[in-house]
Amino acid sequence: MEVLEATAGTPWMAWGAVGLAGVVAIIVYYAVFSVPAEQQGKRAVELGGGSLGREQVADNYKEYANFFEKPKEIEKTDNVPKLVDTFYNLVTDIYEWGWGQSFHFSPDVSGKSHREATRLHEVKVAELLKLKPDMKVLDAGCGVGGPMRAIAAHSGSHVVGITINDYQVARARSHNKKAGLDQQCEVVCGDFLHMPFPDNSFDAAYSIEATCHAPTLSEVYAEIYRVLKPGQLYVTYEWVTTPKYRADCKEHVEIIHGIEIGNALPGLRSHTQIEDVAKEVGFEVLQNLDLALPPASPWWKRLKMGRIAWYRNHLVIAFLTFLGIAPQGVVDVHEMLFKTAAFLTQGGETAHLTPVSRPAGVSAMAGEAVASRLAVDRALALPENSCWRLRRAIFES
Numbered sequence: 001m002e003v004l005e006a007t008a009g010t011p012w013m014a015w016g017a018v019g020l021a022g023v024v025a026i027i028v029y030y031a032v033f034s035v036p037a038e039q040q041g042k043r044a045v046e047l048g049g050g051s052l053g054r055e056q057v058a059d060n061y062k063e064y065a066n067f068f069e070k071p072k073e074i075e076k077t078d079n080v081p082k083l084v085d086t087f088y089n090l091v092t093d094i095y096e097w098g099w100g101q102s103f104h105f106s107p108d109v110s111g112k113s114h115r116e117a118t119r120l121h122e123v124k125v126a127e128l129l130k131l132k133p134d135m136k137v138l139d140a141g142c143g144v145g146g147p148m149r150a151i152a153a154h155s156g157s158h159v160v161g162i163t164i165n166d167y168q169v170a171r172a173r174s175h176n177k178k179a180g181l182d183q184q185c186e187v188v189c190g191d192f193l194h195m196p197f198p199d200n201s202f203d204a205a206y207s208i209e210a211t212c213h214a215p216t217l218s219e220v221y222a223e224i225y226r227v228l229k230p231g232q233l234y235v236t237y238e239w240v241t242t243p244k245y246r247a248d249c250k251e252h253v254e255i256i257h258g259i260e261i262g263n264a265l266p267g268l269r270s271h272t273q274i275e276d277v278a279k280e281v282g283f284e285v286l287q288n289l290d291l292a293l294p295p296a297s298p299w300w301k302r303l304k305m306g307r308i309a310w311y312r313n314h315l316v317i318a319f320l321t322f323l324g325i326a327p328q329g330v331v332d333v334h335e336m337l338f339k340t341a342a343f344l345t346q347g348g349e350t351a352h353l354t355p356v357s358r359p360a361g362v363s364a365m366a367g368e369a370v371a372s373r374l375a376v377d378r379a380l381a382l383p384e385n386s387c388w389r390l391r392r393a394i395f396e397s
């Protein structure tokens, strides 16, 4: 009797095992080979080290991490562009794979996908700059060009992007071509602290979550000011700490430090510093908005929702490294990003739990401009995701 039952069960067990193996194979295939529509970027099997050779990834990661072990290194401003270049060799593929072609945050928009919310955030720049088809626009720190393509397509303007990382230049050019926007979008490899463009050569300029990498903000703002025509507009999305950040609070310092390490930041600035520097180099501040303030949904929501996917990604990368498909060192880079995602979420959530906002203050500025400071003060906010609209002064010295 027992023998009969065992033999009768065997085919079912065999079919079950085959079914299970099939499901596992589909999951592995999906995780390793497919490109989610959201991202339209890299596949896991293509993850590499940017312009670095496979064998250089692990050493470059160690070098990168060492910078933050020795605080004096990061303070040497000359070292920073090289550090940022190394960082983007290490993370560009992972960003494209796990986030898409736009390397920035945006407020979550109810009823819209991440991709749509990202586009809205980018198109907002075109609108703030009042872009028109005949205008030449600078994108300072353009990444692989997600924002550039959205802005060029929306406005019809000609966008010139600059990035310090030559791997990103190649990726951006290839994406531009595929999107049929290579006539409208140009990409240059260079340092935004010393741009290879003549004075007064752009009708508008923007930077999206990029100038936070500059060792000194005044240098990059002054350089953007130099290449912008007098009276023209510059919009920047900045990462800054809010008024509630306390340098004497251990928890705050740890969060900010975690954010700096995982994002190649030479030191986050406060929102007041940004305004002071902008004015110092000659801009009139037209508008300053904290884009994380309610009713906007939190910018870190996407990071938080993605947590399970990031764990899955970690397993996929570990598996591919074990097989020798992904270079050694990619696992460490991914782990660093994983940790920074936690710090970013923590910073955002702390602020979210105790929201207090101050009403808008409006003050008259020199010349014809009126600076409207719209509610910049949130409760605990670390960091703030803000938008600044600046105008190059019309009066030259």
Ligand SMILES: C=C(CC[C@@H](C)[C@H]1CC[C@H]2C3=CC[C@H]4[C@H](C)[C@@H](O)CC[C@]4(C)[C@H]3CC[C@]12C)C(C)C
Binding pocket: 094, 095, 097, 098, 099, 102, 103, 104, 105, 209, 210, 212, 263, 264, 303, 306, 309, 310, 311, 313, 314, 334, 337, 338, 340, 341
């Ligand atoms: C402006 C900057 C970059 C902002 C964001 C685009 C990136 C900040 C943190 C990044 C990520 C964190 C977790 C990664 C995850 C573990 C991985 O599996 C998939 C990619 C991540 C989601 C990655 C994507 C980009 C970020 C959100 C800085 C540099 C000034």
Ligand SMILES: C[S@@+](CC[C@H](N)C(=O)[O-])C[C@H]1O[C@@H](n2cnc3c(N)ncnc32)[C@H](O)[C@@H]1O
Binding pocket: 081, 084, 088, 101, 102, 103, 104, 140, 141, 142, 143, 144, 145, 146, 147, 162, 163, 164, 165, 168, 190, 191, 192, 193, 207, 208, 209, 210, 211, 213, 214
């Ligand atoms: C977080 S990414 C943002 C990219 C792009 N703005 C976007 O939103 O997709 C920051 C960008 O700034 C660029 N960057 C940082 N420091 C730079 C420098 N000194 N010169 C030129 N580009 C720089 C990086 O190479 C990267 O492309």
